[in-house]
Amino acid sequence: MISVLRPKTTKELFEILDKEDKNYLFLAGGTDIMPSIKKGIEKREDLIDLSFLKKGFSGVYRDKTNIIVKSLTTFAKIQKDELLNKHFPSFIKASKLIGGYTIQGMATIAGNIVNASPAADSLPSLLTLNAKVTLLSSNGERIIELKDFYKGYKNLEIKNNEIISNIIIPTSDYQADFIEVGTRKAMSITKVSLAYAYKDKNIFLSAGSAFAYPKRLFATEKRFFEKDLTKKDFEIILKEDVSPLDDIRSSGNYRFNVLRNLVFSLYQELQK
Amino acid sequence: MNKIKVSFKVNNKDYEIETTPLRRLLDILREDLKLMGTKEGCGEGECGACSVLIDGELSLACITPATQLEGKEILTIEGISDKDGEPSYIQKAFIDKGAVQCGFCTPGFVMATHKYIKDGGSNDETKIKEALSGNFCRCTGYAKIVDGVKEAIVRHNDKEAK
Ligand SMILES: Cc1cc2nc3c(=O)[nH]c(=O)nc-3n(C[C@H](O)[C@H](O)[C@H](O)COP(=O)(O)OP(=O)(O)OC[C@H]3O[C@@H](n4cnc5c(N)ncnc54)[C@H](O)[C@@H]3O)c2cc1C
Numbered sequence: 318m319i320s321v322l323r324p325k326t327t328k329e330l331f332e333i334l335d336k337e338d339k340n341y342l343f344l345a346g347g348t349d350i351m352p353s354i355k356k357g358i359e360k361r362e363d364l365i366d367l368s369f370l371k372k373g374f375s376g377v378y379r380d381k382t383n384i385i386v387k388s389l390t391t392f393a394k395i396q397k398d399e400l401l402n403k404h405f406p407s408f409i410k411a412s413k414l415i416g417g418y419t420i421q422g423m424a425t426i427a428g429n430i431v432n433a434s435p436a437a438d439s440l441p442s443l444l445t446l447n448a449k450v451t452l453l454s455s456n457g458e459r460i461i462e463l464k465d466f467y468k469g470y471k472n473l474e475i476k477n478n479e480i481i482s483n484i485i486i487p488t489s490d491y492q493a494d495f496i497e498v499g500t501r502k503a504m505s506i507t508k509v510s511l512a513y514a515y516k517d518k519n520i521f522l523s524a525g526s527a528f529a530y531p532k533r534l535f536a537t538e539k540r541f542f543e544k545d546l547t548k549k550d551f552e553i554i555l556k557e558d559v560s561p562l563d564d565i566r567s568s569g570n571y572r573f574n575v576l577r578n579l580v581f582s583l584y585q586e587l588q589k
Numbered sequence: 590m591n592k593i594k595v596s597f598k599v600n601n602k603d604y605e606i607e608t609t610p611l612r613r614l615l616d617i618l619r620e621d622l623k624l625m626g627t628k629e630g631c632g633e634g635e636c637g638a639c640s641v642l643i644d645g646e647l648s649l650a651c652i653t654p655a656t657q658l659e660g661k662e663i664l665t666i667e668g669i670s671d672k673d674g675e676p677s678y679i680q681k682a683f684i685d686k687g688a689v690q691c692g693f694c695t696p697g698f699v700m701a702t703h704k705y706i707k708d709g710g711s712n713d714e715t716k717i718k719e720a721l722s723g724n725f726c727r728c729t730g731y732a733k734i735v736d737g738v739k740e741a742i743v744r745h746n747d748k749e750a751k
């Protein structure tokens with residue numbers, strides 16, 4: 318039987334989480350949870366409604382070296398935020414691809430991160446911006462790199478007694494953008510994207526919809542500025558970034574080929 | 590499912606209901622409050638037929654559960670009619686521009702347009718399309734709906750000028 322707990326304060330939230338070691342579902346915007354429950358994909362029945370905590374966990378601010386996005390900020394708010402628009406236009410561009418305007422008014426950044434879909438639009442961009450997440454529990458905070466948050470398919474670095482409280486994006490003078498191929502409605506099948514951030518001979522790369530879970534392309538990053546690489550070379554290099562767990566083969570080689578083409582075109586452009 | 594009590598406003602009227610926490614706002618509107626203007630298309634967040642405003646933010650009633658409604662102010666299509674059921678200037682602009690065929694998607698589009706105009710939206714076509722990107726229409730093709738939105742902006746500005 319489905320049960321929904323409704324903590325009014327963070328103190329109440331952590332009392333619930335500390336009482337029993339359970340893999341609760343946190344109802345944030347509900348845009349993943351509600352359809353998944355309806356379709357029977359989501360079988361967990363213990364929910365915690367975060368809506369009473371939303372005020373405290375919503376908004377964007379900055380410290381000396383970072384822009385900090387509180388976890389329950391919606392993508393509609395993110396798109397309007399001046400700090401984010403100024404420092405991370407590529408991330409704003411990515412967030413506009415999420416669902417449609419209706420979804421963006423409800424969907425939160427923490428929900429997108431924890432949903433961990435390979436097609437989640439904000440993640441490749443956040444990964445190349447070297448974002449970190451703050452995990453909050455009754456024991457305090459721990460901060461980990463987003464790239465280490467994803468350990469494998471549906472395998473996340475978060476404990477049952479923790480919630481995400483902040484997303485920390487370090488400001489930098491890297492040029493960041495992303496390229497996308499395919500239509501937005503066909504979320505899982507034909508869309509492939511490549512996010513990048515570079516400066517001089519350093520580059521961070523991450524692909525959307527190409528792997529089973531969001532990740533950086535470390536092998537490709539390392540060799541990206543070598544001279545005279547060919548499309549074939551990139552095919553070999555990119556394969557190093559594909560682990561046996563990635564379901565890239567399930568859709569044939571299509572998505573892999575698109576990704577290779579995207580990486581190669583970027584290579585050609587940045588060689589100029 | 591455990592039952593909960595929630596209090597909220599719909600179109601400026603106070604309600605308190607007892608229901609299960611995951612009951613959809615869409616069902617509360619249509620079954621309990623008999624407000625039939627908000628439509629159910631897909632029921633999964635894809636089509637926008639159930640668009641309403643919750644605390645001023647465009648939201649989908651088919652994926653909004655009762656538990657999240659505490660203290661919220663909800664605005665539905667019935668709430669933006671000009672007076673006593675008279676269609677709002679947005680609805681009239683849509684009709685005049687041929688943006689309504691079967692009409693099923695219209696309440697959703699009107700809510701999205703209301704939100705867009707309320708936020709000071711301009712008649713820039715790209716921005717209009719962004720604002721309508723969560724709403725689908727099987728009948729019209731979007732050109733006429735965009736025309737309807739532009740016409741509504743003109744009428745809104747005329748009203749403001751008066
Ligand atoms: C029609 C439709 C179209 C969509 N299109 C896109 C798209 O184009 N691109 C895209 O990326 N996504 C898309 N989505 C998916 C979804 O909208 C996003 O993933 C969204 O960001 C999820 O956020 P939420 O707040 O709604 O999450 P919820 O559904 O509330 O929660 C999702 C998950 O996050 C967990 N969670 C939530 N908050 C926290 C927290 N603070 N700490 C720890 N765990 C937490 C929950 O336990 C749950 O597992 C679409 C969804 C729909 C219905």
Ligand code: FES
Nearest residue numbers: 630631632637651
């Ligand atoms: S009925 Fe709600 S989005 Fe389709």
Ligand code: FES
Nearest residue numbers: 690691726727728
């Ligand atoms: S007028 Fe029929 S769906 Fe839009």
